Amino acid sequence: MSNINLVNINKNYRDVAALKNVNLTFERNKIYGLLGRNGAGKTTLLNILSNRIFPTSGQVVIDDKNINDIPKQISNIYLSGESNLLPESMKVKEIFKWTKEFIPSFDGELALRLAQAFELPIKKRVQSLSTGYLTILKDILALCANTEFVFFDEPVLGLDANHREMFYKFLLECYVNNDSTYVVSTHHIDEVANIIENIIIINEGSIIRDTTCESLLSEGYTISGKIEDVDKYIADKNVIGFDTLANTKSAYILSAEKITELPESLQVSRINLQKLFIELTKKEASK
Amino acid sequence: MKISPSVKFHISSIKNAIVVFYIVIVATMGTGVYLTQRIQGVVKFGDISFSSIIFLFVIGIMFFRTPFNMLMQSSMTRKELWKSFIISSLIISAFMSAIDTIMAVVSSFIISDASIVSAISGAYTNNAGLSIINTFFLQLFLYMISFSSGYFIRLIYYRGNNLFRVIISVFVPTFLLIGLPVLETYVFIPMNCSLFSTVDFLVRAISPANILGLLFLYVFLFSNLALLSLFNKLLIKRAEVR
Amino acid sequence: MRLNPDSQKPLYLQIAEQIEEDIFLGRLEEETQVPSTNEVALGYQLNPATVLKGMNILVDERVIYKKRGIGMFVCTGALNNIKQKRQNNFYAEYVDSLVAEAKKLNIEREEIIKMINRRYIDE
Known part of the structure; x- marks a missing residue:
C-alpha cells in the first residue's frame, strides 16, 4: 500500500462545515502530528481517513483508487479513535484476543508487555476502566496493530505525565521497529515536536499548515533580555506573545527572516511552539 | 471451512442470551410435565417455535451495535459485517430450529400439542420423518426472517434522525394496537370485509396441501428473507460510526 | 550527548556537533561504529529522520562514513x-x-x- 491522499474533502454536519476542502497526503513510514484545538476537525478527519464516516464531498484515495472501491485496504489502517467502540462488558485480555483474531498482524505478546508496563489490569472489564486507562488500552491496541497506517486520536487524553512519556517512548520504539506511518492528533504541540517529522495544523475545518517540524520552527524565534532592550528590539516586529520575569522579558516573534543584527544584550532561542500554535489558530479564527 | 472471526464474534456476543433462553424454556417445560403428572387435567404449552421467533426478533434488534462497533474498531469492512450477519443468523437459526424440532418431537411423546409450524408442515405429508425435516426448514426460514426483521428495524433506527425515530416508535405501536382495531371496527366490518378474517383466510390458503403449495411457500419465505437482507445491506453500506 | 531543545540551533545540528565532540574527546575512536540512528533516536526521544539528518552532515564532512548494511563508522583521519x-x-x-x-x-x-x-x- 502506498500513500493515502485526501482529495477536496468536505464534511458538513447539517449546516456546520466540519471540514472545508481538505487536501492532504500521508506518506509511508513517517510520524505526523495533527494539531488543532478542540472542535477544529481532527476527529472528523481521522474518522473519514479510516472509513468510519463518509465525507460530504471529496474522496480518500489510495493508489489512485477511491477507498470505497477497495474496501480491503481498510485492513491496512488502524484508528484508535475518540469514542470507545470496544464492547463495554468485555475484559481487557478478551479485547486483545479478539483484536488478534481480526487483525493478524496484531502483536499480542507486545500488548501484554505494554499492559504490564502501563499497569493496565487485563482482567478488568472495559466499563470499569478509568478515562486514563481506557486511553491506555486504546493506545496499546494501536501500538500493537502493526498495520501500515496507525492513527491516534488524542492518545494522551487523561494520562499522567509518567504515562505520557511512556506512550511517546513506545510510539517511537514501534516506529523504529517497523515501517508503519503514525499520525498523532493532539493539542500538546511541545510534547510531540521532537518525535514527529511532519506537522499538520487544522483550524476550523481548514488545513493551515502542512509542513515539516523544522520549517515550522523557522517561522519565528524568541528574544530575551532586559525589558527595555527587548522592547526596543521588538518595536517593529510581529510579536505573538511574551513572558516577563523580574527585569527580563522573552518575546515570541513571528518572522521568516533570519536575524541579522542582534544587540549583544539580547539572546535568541527557539520559538515557543505552543505559543506559535495558539497564535496561528487564533489568528485564523478572527478572520 | 474456517469460520471468520466476524462470524465468531457475532455468535459469541449473543451466546449467553441463547443459553438463558433455553434454560427458561426447559425449566418451563419441565414444570409443565411435572404438573401434568401431579394434578388432574391437561397443561398446554405455548408454541416453542413461536417463542423462538419472538426471541430472535429481540436478539435481532440487539445484534447490530456491538458487532458493528467492534468490526469498525478492528478495521473490518461494512460488507464483512453484512456477510457475517447473514452467516451467523443462519447458524444461530439452524441451531435453534434443530433444538426446537427435537424438543417438539420429544414433547409430542409426552403431550400431543402440535405447534403452528408443524401443523403447516404436517398438512403436506403424513410421513413423520419428512414432516420433521419440513418443520426444521420452515422454522429455519421463519427464524431468519424474524431475526433479520429485528435487525432491519434496528438499522432503520440507527440510520434515521431523531424525528424519524420518534415517529416510528410512536406510530407503529399506536397503529398496531389502536389504529388497526379501530379501522377493523369502523371501516372494514361496516364494509363487510373483516381485515383479520382476510389475513386468517390468506394464512390458511398458503398452508400447503401439496408439493406445489409447499414450494410456493418456500419461495415466498426465501424472497422475503432476500428482500430483508438486501434492505439491510443498503442500510449498512452507508452506516457511520457514532 | 547533551541536547538543548530550547536552543535556536536546530536539533540535527546539535546532534552532528555532539557526535563530533565525542570523536574529538576520544570517546569515539577512528574506525569504530557510531551509535545507530535508531539508538540515538530512542535514547533522546527524537524522530530518527532528525538524527539521520545530523549524521548526514558528518558524512558530507567526511567525519563518518556508511558501511552498507552495518552502520556508520568514524573515518580514519576524522x-x-x-x-x-x-x-x-x-x-x-x-x-x-x-x-x-x-x-x-x-x-x-x-x-x-x-x-x-x-x-x-x-x-
Whole structure:
C-alpha cells in the first residue's frame, strides 16, 4: 500500500462545515502530528481517513483508487479513535484476543508487555476502566496493530505525565521497529515536536499548515533580555506573545527572516511552539 | 471451512442470551410435565417455535451495535459485517430450529400439542420423518426472517434522525394496537370485509396441501428473507460510526 | 550527548556537533561504529529522520562514513580533520567572544594576556 491522499474533502454536519476542502497526503513510514484545538476537525478527519464516516464531498484515495472501491485496504489502517467502540462488558485480555483474531498482524505478546508496563489490569472489564486507562488500552491496541497506517486520536487524553512519556517512548520504539506511518492528533504541540517529522495544523475545518517540524520552527524565534532592550528590539516586529520575569522579558516573534543584527544584550532561542500554535489558530479564527 | 472471526464474534456476543433462553424454556417445560403428572387435567404449552421467533426478533434488534462497533474498531469492512450477519443468523437459526424440532418431537411423546409450524408442515405429508425435516426448514426460514426483521428495524433506527425515530416508535405501536382495531371496527366490518378474517383466510390458503403449495411457500419465505437482507445491506453500506 | 531543545540551533545540528565532540574527546575512536540512528533516536526521544539528518552532515564532512548494511563508522583521519576545523574556527569561536566580554568588563588587553599566561604557568 502506498500513500493515502485526501482529495477536496468536505464534511458538513447539517449546516456546520466540519471540514472545508481538505487536501492532504500521508506518506509511508513517517510520524505526523495533527494539531488543532478542540472542535477544529481532527476527529472528523481521522474518522473519514479510516472509513468510519463518509465525507460530504471529496474522496480518500489510495493508489489512485477511491477507498470505497477497495474496501480491503481498510485492513491496512488502524484508528484508535475518540469514542470507545470496544464492547463495554468485555475484559481487557478478551479485547486483545479478539483484536488478534481480526487483525493478524496484531502483536499480542507486545500488548501484554505494554499492559504490564502501563499497569493496565487485563482482567478488568472495559466499563470499569478509568478515562486514563481506557486511553491506555486504546493506545496499546494501536501500538500493537502493526498495520501500515496507525492513527491516534488524542492518545494522551487523561494520562499522567509518567504515562505520557511512556506512550511517546513506545510510539517511537514501534516506529523504529517497523515501517508503519503514525499520525498523532493532539493539542500538546511541545510534547510531540521532537518525535514527529511532519506537522499538520487544522483550524476550523481548514488545513493551515502542512509542513515539516523544522520549517515550522523557522517561522519565528524568541528574544530575551532586559525589558527595555527587548522592547526596543521588538518595536517593529510581529510579536505573538511574551513572558516577563523580574527585569527580563522573552518575546515570541513571528518572522521568516533570519536575524541579522542582534544587540549583544539580547539572546535568541527557539520559538515557543505552543505559543506559535495558539497564535496561528487564533489568528485564523478572527478572520 | 474456517469460520471468520466476524462470524465468531457475532455468535459469541449473543451466546449467553441463547443459553438463558433455553434454560427458561426447559425449566418451563419441565414444570409443565411435572404438573401434568401431579394434578388432574391437561397443561398446554405455548408454541416453542413461536417463542423462538419472538426471541430472535429481540436478539435481532440487539445484534447490530456491538458487532458493528467492534468490526469498525478492528478495521473490518461494512460488507464483512453484512456477510457475517447473514452467516451467523443462519447458524444461530439452524441451531435453534434443530433444538426446537427435537424438543417438539420429544414433547409430542409426552403431550400431543402440535405447534403452528408443524401443523403447516404436517398438512403436506403424513410421513413423520419428512414432516420433521419440513418443520426444521420452515422454522429455519421463519427464524431468519424474524431475526433479520429485528435487525432491519434496528438499522432503520440507527440510520434515521431523531424525528424519524420518534415517529416510528410512536406510530407503529399506536397503529398496531389502536389504529388497526379501530379501522377493523369502523371501516372494514361496516364494509363487510373483516381485515383479520382476510389475513386468517390468506394464512390458511398458503398452508400447503401439496408439493406445489409447499414450494410456493418456500419461495415466498426465501424472497422475503432476500428482500430483508438486501434492505439491510443498503442500510449498512452507508452506516457511520457514532 | 547533551541536547538543548530550547536552543535556536536546530536539533540535527546539535546532534552532528555532539557526535563530533565525542570523536574529538576520544570517546569515539577512528574506525569504530557510531551509535545507530535508531539508538540515538530512542535514547533522546527524537524522530530518527532528525538524527539521520545530523549524521548526514558528518558524512558530507567526511567525519563518518556508511558501511552498507552495518552502520556508520568514524573515518580514519576524522580526529585530525576535526582538530583542523576547530583550529580554523578558534579565533571566531573563542577570541571574539573573549574580547567582547572583556570589553564589557573593562578588562585591558594586557590584563587578558597576563591571564592567559597565568593559565599556562598553572598547568
